[in-house]
Amino acid sequence: MDLKILKLLLVEDNPGDARLLQETLHDVESLKFDIYTVDNLASAIETLGLEDFDIVLLDLSLPDSQGLETCMKLRGEFPEIPVIVLTGLDDEELALRALHQGAQDYLVKGQFETNLLLRSMRYGIERKKIERETLRNQKFQSLEALAEGIAHDFNNLLSSILGNLSLARVTLKPSNKIFGNLKLAEDAAFKAKDLTKQFLSLTQGGDPVKKTVAIDGLLKEFARSSLGESNIMLQFNIAEGLWPVEADQAQLGQVVNNIIADAKELFVKGGLINIRATNLTIGSEESLILTPGSQHVKIDIHCKQLGINKETEKGKIDPLNTGGGEGSGIRLATSHSIIERHGGYLETVPDTGSGKITSIYIPASAEVDTKVEKKVEKIVSGKGKVLIMEDDVLVRDTVIAMINRLGYDVDYAGDAEETIEKYEKSFSNGNAFDAVLIDLTVNGELQGIEAIEKLKLINPEVVAILSTGYLNNPVIKEYKEYGFREMLHKPYDMNELGNALKSSMNE
Numbered sequence: 001m002d003l004k005i006l007k008l009l010l011v012e013d014n015p016g017d018a019r020l021l022q023e024t025l026h027d028v029e030s031l032k033f034d035i036y037t038v039d040n041l042a043s044a045i046e047t048l049g050l051e052d053f054d055i056v057l058l059d060l061s062l063p064d065s066q067g068l069e070t071c072m073k074l075r076g077e078f079p080e081i082p083v084i085v086l087t088g089l090d091d092e093e094l095a096l097r098a099l100h101q102g103a104q105d106y107l108v109k110g111q112f113e114t115n116l117l118l119r120s121m122r123y124g125i126e127r128k129k130i131e132r133e134t135l136r137n138q139k140f141q142s143l144e145a146l147a148e149g150i151a152h153d154f155n156n157l158l159s160s161i162l163g164n165l166s167l168a169r170v171t172l173k174p175s176n177k178i179f180g181n182l183k184l185a186e187d188a189a190f191k192a193k194d195l196t197k198q199f200l201s202l203t204q205g206g207d208p209v210k211k212t213v214a215i216d217g218l219l220k221e222f223a224r225s226s227l228g229e230s231n232i233m234l235q236f237n238i239a240e241g242l243w244p245v246e247a248d249q250a251q252l253g254q255v256v257n258n259i260i261a262d263a264k265e266l267f268v269k270g271g272l273i274n275i276r277a278t279n280l281t282i283g284s285e286e287s288l289i290l291t292p293g294s295q296h297v298k299i300d301i302h303c304k305q306l307g308i309n310k311e312t313e314k315g316k317i318d319p320l321n322t323g324g325g326e327g328s329g330i331r332l333a334t335s336h337s338i339i340e341r342h343g344g345y346l347e348t349v350p351d352t353g354s355g356k357i358t359s360i361y362i363p364a365s366a367e368v369d370t371k372v373e374k375k376v377e378k379i380v381s382g383k384g385k386v387l388i389m390e391d392d393v394l395v396r397d398t399v400i401a402m403i404n405r406l407g408y409d410v411d412y413a414g415d416a417e418e419t420i421e422k423y424e425k426s427f428s429n430g431n432a433f434d435a436v437l438i439d440l441t442v443n444g445e446l447q448g449i450e451a452i453e454k455l456k457l458i459n460p461e462v463v464a465i466l467s468t469g470y471l472n473n474p475v476i477k478e479y480k481e482y483g484f485r486e487m488l489h490k491p492y493d494m495n496e497l498g499n500a501l502k503s504s505m506n507e
Contacts, residue, residue, distance in 0.1 A: 004032050005032045005033070006032070006033065006121070007036075007052070007053050008025075008036070008054065008056075008057065009035075009037075009038070009055075010022075010031050010037045010057045011037075011038055011041065011056060011057065011058045012057070012086075013040065014059070017059075018037050019040075021057070022037070024114055024117075028118065030118075031118070033186065039468075040062050040063050040065075041064050041074065042064055044056070044074060044249050045073075045074065045078075045270075048074075048081065048173050049077075050490065052081075055082045055083070055084065055124060055125055056079070056123055057084050057086045058070065058071060058074060058084065058087075058103075059086060059087050060087040060094075061087065062208060065270045067089075067100065068094060068098060070100060071085060071101050075101055075102045080128070081128075082104045082108075082119055082121075082124040082125055082127070082128040083102070083104060083124075084104050084124055085098050085103045085105070085106045086109065086117075087106075087108065087109065088108065088109045089244050090108045090111070094106075100465075104120070104123070104124030104127060104128070105120040106235040106334060107120060118191075122463055123178070134495045136472070142214050144274050150196075151196040151468050151470070152468075152469040153440075153469070154196055154469075155193065155196055156392050156394070156395050157493055158192055158193055158491035159392075159395045159396075159398060159490070159491040160395055160398045162186060162189040163395075163398035163399060163401070165182055165185050165493075166402065166407060166493040166494040166495075167401055168425055169182040169183060169186065170379055170494055176425055182392060182421050186493065188218065189250060191488075193427070193491055208251050208338070208342055209246030210245060210247055210248055211246070211247075211249070212365050213245055213247045213249050213252070214242075215242060215245050215247070215252075215297055216238045218256075219236070219238070219277060219299065220236060220255070222234075222256040222257055223256055223260060223275055225257075226256065226257045226261060227264070229355075230270075231270035232263070232264065232271055232273055233271070233272045233273070233275050234272075235272065235275070236276075237273045237275070237276040238276075238277045239277060239278045239279060240344055242277055242297060242324070243297055243364040243365060244294060244364070245297050245362045245363065245364055245415040246247060246363060246366070248342070251342075252342070252362070254334070254338065255338050255339060255346075255360065257369075258331035258332070258335045259358050260301075261331060262332070265272060266303075268428070268476040271302075271303065271304050272304045273302070273304075274300075274301075274304070275299065276300040277297060277304070278433075279295070280297070280298040281294070281296075281297050282294045282296060282419075283495065284313055292362060292369040295363070296361045296363055296364055297361075297362050298359060298360070299359070299362070300358070301357070301358045302355065302357045303355050303356055303357075304311070304355040306412070314474075332348075332478060333386070334417070339360060339361075342363065344361045344362045344364055345360075345361040346358065346359070346360050347359050347362070368410065377408070378502075379393065379494050379498050380498035380499050380502045381498060382395075382415050382498070382505065383408055383437065384408050384434030384501075384505060385410075385411070385417065385433065385435075386408045386410065386437060386501065387401050387410075387413065387422060387424070387426075387435070387436045387437070388403070388410060389412075389413050389414075389416065389436065389438045389439055389448070389451060390437070390439045390442070391442040391443045391444075392439075395468065395490070396412055399437065399467075399497070402414060402494055402497055403497070403501070404438075406494065406498050406501065408501065411493040415442050415444035415446070416442060416444055417444060417445075418452075419436065420446075420451060420458070421454055423436060423458060424458050428457055428490075434457065434463060435501055435504055436462065436463050436464045436465070438451055438465065438466060438469050440466060440468035440475060441465070441470070448466065448468075449475060449478070449482060452484065453483075462483070462486055463504050464483060464484050464485060465484060465488060465500050466479045466486070467484045467487075468487075468490060469489075485504035486503060486504040487500075488500050
């Protein structure tokens, strides 16, 4: 472990012992020590509350505290700081109890060499670092699981909202005044769907669901919406013929949101944000971890007249620290994570004045001349029998109405067992369902994956469509490998549902 200066708090009421230890550590060549000494527990707790220390050497016999109680009180106040008990009490049972209370080691005065003390301090600090990292990972995992569950439930609610909006709109002519209102509500529901992806990105989880994206429109839309009502001016310098990129539009938009959110917090009297986007073929002279010859779109977001913290620019931010700057640390970590998962690169550097430049490199689409297709509004109807496996009543009733409106006959099942039973009965009667819409997770012992496996045993050519409100389940990326022909991300509208049914049946 490479420690240049170790900040140490010595809690020792015997002046002779304190002086001897200071002299001993002063002679160590491999490390330098910044030693603070106090002679009672109350002073130790007060000092730790005012300053940060790497480690504490603690005597158990102090004027205001005796024995194991001393360690327990200090650990109770500051559990994150490694503590080594350094005492004259040669008591093996007491030593074990101190270790159980969280002490990193128990050393008896006069019975250890300097190297043993140094090794004990090194190991104590490293163990604490591992503990903190483990705890942080556990927090991330818990947050990710919570976010995934919330996103699933939220998308189920949106499914009913968007589905009913879509149903209402197809019954009206475009000339009807209400038609436009319903279209605006539909657009808002799709944006709400994107919010769930952004929410999941806060956990630094969630692989991007990529598609060909025209990045110029995305930059303008997200930048303007992020600024809202503010005293910051916004300029764009977008190159003509900008290549499309393969990206998750919601995640990439969040990166733009994060950068502008940080800028808004740092502006004091307003300022200027200039967004520049150009095509770039990476050359060997580029000082980036990108493949020479690869094609990227480079986005420079230049924020001028900012009060920049130099430590921030060096990346010395705790990604879990949401205090100060309203969460700029987690926004920075999230943005880096998103761009890396896109196979790109992000860097932030101060400019020559009072601002900073964030550069984002996103891989261009493999077919750089491909134009981004606009959403087709035509509803694709059809005929046939469709079975739905869905346990959420709101979602089920909405999807039933949508499928009926598309021209299909529909039946439903609330769990996997009922789905298998109904499909097997229809197949045996020679009147099999033409398609089965399967929710990934339902009530009951069997889930979507088990359901399709059993359906394939009944009919290897079963037409199955995966329907899910989850975003990060590994099945989603490889759904065809599991036997699904199409996949629908909740919420979806009539257009998406009609296309999925038609294409899966005609495959």
